Amino acid sequence: MRVFVTGATGFVGSQVVQELIAAGHKVLGLARSEAGAEALAATGADVQRGVLEDVSSLRKGAAASDAVIHLAFIHDFLKFQENCEIDRQAIEALGSVLAGSDRPLIVASGTAGLAAPGQVATEDDVVPPNFPFPRVSEQTALSLKGVSASVMRLPQVHNTIKQGLVTYLIAVAREKGVSAFVGEGRNCWAAAHVSDVARLYLLALEKHEAGAKYHAVAEEGVPMRDIAETIGRGLKVPAVSLSPAEAAAHFGWLAMFAGGDLVASSEKTRENLGWKPVGPGLLADLEQMDY
Secondary structure (H helix, E strand, O other), rough: EEEEEEOOOOHHHHHHHHHHHOOOOOEEEEEEOOHHHHHHHHHEEEEEEEEOOOOHHHHHHHOOOOEEOOOOOOOHHHHHHHHHHHHHHHHHHHHHHEEEOOOOEEEEEEEEOOOOOOOOOOOOOOOOOOOOOOOHHHHHHHHHHOOOEEEEEEEEEEEOOOOOHHHHHHHHHHOOOOOOEEEEOEEEEEEEEEHHHHHHHHHHHHHHOOOEEEEEOOOEEHHHHHHHHHHHHHHHOOEEEEEEHHHHHHHHHHHHHHHOOEEEEOOOHHHHOOOOOOOOOHHHHHHHHOO
């Protein structure tokens, strides 16, 4: 297939591009900059210059392809609501081209906020009406009329360079001189190595099922205290417990996640797609990274 990939030069997207090409697919990747375009071309992908806000560019890429994987998102959390709206418009633009065909659209989403506290999110969970986040990637994709859309729910995707929200935890710990967790730090975050996630995208594309919700989860939940203590050792700063009130000031925007459970299962994804994660765990990558 010829696959249009948004976010093709990003952390996850660049790995997905390599996985697709290695499997014999052709890739058309969206690139914002000349440096990104050169990096994409070096992998053997075709390049389309453009930005997520340019919906005409997105339509052009989708029209020239047999499938679309939408991974791009503007990770500026100070403008989170605005960026979520850009994401919604991008998905609708891609869907407008794919409607009425069986060409797959796979949209990135997340596992956060799906399950009640103390519960494990599964592929059967639907986004609740009182969903706490303004990002509506999943709701938008699955509501597109006549589009063969599916959703890839991502946990904390990691290697020794980046680790999802944990990357921001490291930055806060470096700035504040302590690696913090909330209360006893028993809340847990699901995780997966980026190489396993990229392989799952390939499986989801080749075995595409409209309406499917996949969980790219290798570890159901890594305790926050373990994460904080591993970061503390790496930065050579103490790991400390904060009260919920103290956490708000310490973590800033990250406080809405720091004390919560982001736990998810991938049992049905593994069964349906034959996916078997083999990459290092989150704590192993945190131990091996260069602080």
